[in-house]
Amino acid sequence: MELSGREMALNILNDIFNNGAFSNIAINSNLDEGLSNKEEGFVREIVYGVLENNIYLDYIISKASKIKLKKIHPIILIILKIGIYQIIFMDRIPISAAVNESVNLAKKHGHKGTIGFVNGMLRNISRNKDEFMKVEAKDKIDYISIKYSHPKWMVKRWIKEFGEEFTEKLCKENNKSPQLNIRVNTLKTSKKKLKEKLMDYGFTVKDTKYANDSLIVENPIRITETSEFKMGHFIIQDESSTLVGQIMDPKPGSTIIDCCSAPGGKATHLAQIMNNEGRILSQDIYEHKLKLIEENAKRLGINIIETSILDGTKRDDSLVNLADYLLLDAPCSGLGLIRRKPDIKINRKEEDIAELVELQYTILNNVKDYLKIGGILIYSTCTIEKDENINMINKFLEENKSFKLVNIEDKIHNSQNIDTLKHGYIQLFPHIHNTDGFYIVKIIKER
Numbered sequence: 381m382e383l384s385g386r387e388m389a390l391n392i393l394n395d396i397f398n399n400g401a402f403s404n405i406a407i408n409s410n411l412d413e414g415l416s417n418k419e420e421g422f423v424r425e426i427v428y429g430v431l432e433n434n435i436y437l438d439y440i441i442s443k444a445s446k447i448k449l450k451k452i453h454p455i456i457l458i459i460l461k462i463g464i465y466q467i468i469f470m471d472r473i474p475i476s477a478a479v480n481e482s483v484n485l486a487k488k489h490g491h492k493g494t495i496g497f498v499n500g501m502l503r504n505i506s507r508n509k510d511e512f513m514k515v516e517a518k519d520k521i522d523y524i525s526i527k528y529s530h531p532k533w534m535v536k537r538w539i540k541e542f543g544e545e546f547t548e549k550l551c552k553e554n555n556k557s558p559q560l561n562i563r564v565n566t567l568k569t570s571k572k573k574l575k576e577k578l579m580d581y582g583f584t585v586k587d588t589k590y591a592n593d594s595l596i597v598e599n600p601i602r603i604t605e606t607s608e609f610k611m612g613h614f615i616i617q618d619e620s621s622t623l624v625g626q627i628m629d630p631k632p633g634s635t636i637i638d639c640c641s642a643p644g645g646k647a648t649h650l651a652q653i654m655n656n657e658g659r660i661l662s663q664d665i666y667e668h669k670l671k672l673i674e675e676n677a678k679r680l681g682i683n684i685i686e687t688s689i690l691d692g693t694k695r696d697d698s699l700v701n702l703a704d705y706l707l708l709d710a711p712c713s714g715l716g717l718i719r720r721k722p723d724i725k726i727n728r729k730e731e732d733i734a735e736l737v738e739l740q741y742t743i744l745n746n747v748k749d750y751l752k753i754g755g756i757l758i759y760s761t762c763t764i765e766k767d768e769n770i771n772m773i774n775k776f777l778e779e780n781k782s783f784k785l786v787n788i789e790d791k792i793h794n795s796q797n798i799d800t801l802k803h804g805y806i807q808l809f810p811h812i813h814n815t816d817g818f819y820i821v822k823i824i825k826e827r
C-alpha cells in the first residue's frame with residue numbers, strides 16, 4: 381500500500397529519533413521513488429521542520445498535555461510534532477488537514493485513547509495558537525534554547541564564547557534552509573559556461589562572495605540529474621569547503637597528503653587547482669569511504685588521486701618528509717552544519733567535543749612529520765567551536781615552534797566580514813557569512 385507523505389515523514393523521524401539514524405540516510409531509505417518534486421519537498425519540509433524545531437515542539441506539547449512528555453508513546457509523540465509543526469509553521473496547510481491527517485496516523489499506529497489524545501491536543505493548540513507559541517523562560521539561555529531549539533549546553537557554551545546577541549542570531553540562522561552551492565570543475569568547463577548552461581535549464585544561478593570556483597543555485601531540485609553533473613562539470617560543495625583549496629593554492633606537480641579525505645570534496649578541488657598534475661595521497665580510516673573519493677575523482681576526470689586506508693593517529697614512516705602540502709580536514713563536532721543537518725542538535729553531546737579535540741590533536745601531531753621543510757599545512761573543520769579550532773591550533777603552535785601562521789590576504793579577493801586573513805585563518809559563521817560554520821588555518825613548517 382502506498383504511504384502518504386506524512387506517514388513517510390513519520391517513518392523517517394522515527395528512524396532518526398528512536399533508531400539513531402542520520403537525517404540524510406533516513407530520508408533516502410524511506411522516500412518512495414515515484415514521488416513528484418512537490419511531494420518530496422513536502423516530506424522533506426516536515427522532516428527538517430520537526431528536527432529544527434524539536435525542543436520548541438516538545439515545549440508546546442508539555443504546555444498542552446496533562447500526560448508527561450516522557451510518558452507519551454514515541455510514535456504518538458512524533459505524530460503530534462508533525463501535526464503541530466504544520467499548524468504553527470506551514471500556513472498553506474489548512475488546520476483541518478493537519479489535524480485530520482494526524483488523527484489518521486494515530487488510528488493506524490495507536491489505539492482508541494491515543495486517537496482522542498492526538499485529536500484533543502491538536503484542536504486545543506490550533507484554537508489557542510498564540511498562547512501556546514509564547515515562550516516563557518527563566519533566563520536567556522533557556523529562552524534561546526526553547527525558541528530556536530538548540531540544546532542548553534550548546535547555547536550556554538556559545539553565550540560564553542560569543543555573547544548573547546551573537547548566539548541568538550546564530551541559532552536563528554541555524555534554523556533556516558541554506559542555499560545550495562556547487563563547485564565548478566574547471567578541468568572540464570568554465571564558471572561562465574556552466575552558469576549559462578544551468579540558467580538555460582531554468583536554474584537560478586548566482587556568484588558566491590568568497591570562493592572563486594563556486595556558484596549558488598537557488599532552485600536546485602534534481603540538479604544532479606543534469607548531464608552537466610553526470611559529465612563531471614560540477615560537484616556539490618559548500619563555499620566554505622571550497623575555500624580550503626583556494627587558501628592552500630597548491631602548485632601543479634606538487635605532492636599533497638590529505639589525511640582525512642573522504643568523500644574527496646577537497647582532494648578533487650586540489651587536483652583541479654593543480655591542473656591534474658602531481659600526486660594527491662588521499663587517506664581515510666574507513667575503507668568503504670575510499671570508494672566515494674574514487675567515484676568523485678572518476679566523474680570529475682581526475683587521475684592524480686591515490687587512495688589508501690590509513691588511521692591518521694598512527695605513524696607511517698614511508699610518508700615522513702614527503703608532502704609539499706598537508707591537509708588535515710579533521711573529524712569534528714560539525715556544529716557549523718546545523719542548517720544542513722539539524723539532527724546534529726539532537727545527537728551531538730557536549731562530551732563529544734573534548735574527545736574530538738583529543739583526536740584532532742593526536743592526528744595533527746602525528747601527520748605534521750609528513751611535511752617537508754617549507755611545506756604548507758592546512759587544518760580545517762566544519763565547526764565553530766573554539767576548542768576544536770583556534771584554541772587547538774594555538775596550543776599546537778606553542779608546542780611546535782618551527783610551525784608559523786601564513787598571511788592569506790592574497791587568497792581571498794573579498795574580505796567582507798573577515799578580518800583575520802593577515803593572521804592566517806578564517807572562522808566563518810552562517811549568520812554572518814551565509815556559509816557553513818567553518819574554520820581554516822594556513823601554517824608553514826619553517827624548519
Ligand SMILES: C[S@@+](CC[C@H](N)C(=O)[O-])C[C@H]1O[C@@H](n2cnc3c(N)ncnc32)[C@H](O)[C@@H]1O
Nearest residue numbers: 640641642643644645646664665691692709711
Ligand atoms: C570532515 S570529514 C573529511 C571530508 C573530506 N576532506 C572532504 O572534503 O570530502 C573527516 C573524515 O575523517 C575520517 N576520519 C575519522 N577519523 C580518522 C582517523 N583517525 N584517521 C583518518 N581519517 C579519519 C572520517 O572517516 C571522515 O571521512
